[in-house]
Amino acid sequence: MRIVIIDDSGLRATVLEEGLREAGYDDIHIVPPRGAFVARLERMAPDVVLMDLGSPSRDTLEEMLTVSRALARPIAMFVDQSDEAMIGAAIDAGVSAYVVDGLRKERVKPVLELAVRRFNAFAKIQGELDEARTALSERKIIDRAKSILMNQRSLSEQDAYALLRSAAMNQGKKIVEVAQALITASELLGGGGL
């Protein structure tokens, strides 16, 4: 079974490809949806095409599936329309799957289930990365605010932090919000310590 993954996020495609290989599928190709990707795909004659539901290139792919003369058999979205739970899970996970006509649904289902699990796993990794990035940038903002306080009010680092924290508690805000306001104010006033 030839599986093509259309994806422009290298990481997600790798996560999915790994999973498929572990499960014993070995005819797997990754095609980024850029330039003449439709022509490449046509030449590959895939049995299953997996694609991120959020990819703006889905309309282009579907048009090719509709008009292509090169494809021997038609390819349509999902294979088993009666399996609503499966389709629901796929759409929730952001998987769209196009399957060649005549491929038995028992053969496709494990691929689809695996794609759903891997897409979900990828979304989780992505979420954690975003969180880590946010935490890092928040930490930098607080550090800057602390150094302003340390410079301008000659406080120790510990006292500067305590001051930010009590201001945040009094105003019912997050520390990072108070820190950001302090930085903005300091910039407006042309204050030093930045």
Add this chain to the structure above:
Amino acid sequence: MTTDLKIAFLPLTDAAVLVAACEQGFAEEEGIALELVRSTSWATLRDRLVYGQVHAAQMLAPLAVAVTLGLSQQPAALAAPYKLNVNGNMLVMARDFAAALEPDVARRVADPLGTAHDFAAAIGLWRRKPMIGVVHRFSSHSLMLRYWLASAGIDPDKDVVLRVLPPSLTVEAMRAGEIDGFIAGEPWGSAAVEAGLAETVAVGERIWRRGVEKVLAFREPWLEENPDIVDRLLRALARAAAWCDDSGNHATLAELLARPRYVDQPADLIARALSGQMVARAGEAPVANSDFMLFSREATPFPWRSQALWIYSQLVRWNMVEHDAAAAAKAGAVFRPDVYRRALANSDVAMPGASMKLEGAVDLPLAVGSRRGELTLGPDRFFDGRVFDPEKIEDYLAGFAPGR
């Protein structure tokens, strides 16, 4: 009690009524907490609606017909009781290509018939078949482009290459030289003009003066099971639409649409379509067109069944569906004037008395029978003067010789 509703949309200026309903409190007044779900392809918007991830969607009118007829992946009966706008499209082409057309852009746009013939000549001068981007096979844009090209003897399936790509990728594709031009909803045409990549060649409003564009589509069973929610939503949208049509609100509306979670493009580009001040070539004065995009006046949101049937006639014309009486009836029934009437019966919205009309028969603003309020229909001519009689689809199609 508040009802949570999810509606899918694409980043386009004609999502305006949905955005206004959400941001200006019109939905809230009807007890609706509206969540707008941004999508980047029509396929994904369609799947979200068909598979029940959202309650409704801002849909290309021809796509709603096509999904119902089983022409676009999983068949599903869709129902469109409300039109979100009419008009709003623009065909732009690379400046090199446009150099073979009438140089005065205002005159070029005002004369679509002449420009279509110039376009046919320009194809001969081009090094290869021009590649024209369309947003979807089942889009109003694609049907209008085909109609316009064919009027000058251009076969849209042979003499040009129509490439499907979503609106948000059109400008990048122009830049990369993957397409020579495209027809799309705003602000994407304006974005390509502003970037100096293209200039305006034709405007939707000049091809069909009141062209069907986006509808609000529901799954039909859900629409039938939830009349109260549908009615409240339609009332909220009708008020939002009136707000969007008011030129005093255009600056605010453009700012709202410009936000990253909606269109994510500069407000001044978005404002052009709203005010009808279209810049056709970068750096030149705008070409005024007060009917560039309509939301409310002239009973714009009313889903005339004859318009669904016009769409159907074009699908038949381009061999996208086999004509038979059952398919025609199914296509016409996608538009639901009955639901529109029920929802807005006690409002001050002008209400047409009929559900079908001749399309393309009105030359000058025309006062018509209305159940309530004054209703004036705007001119709705096709540029070639043809009139579509929904009772005589075969005759209409036979008029497109040869073969089509």
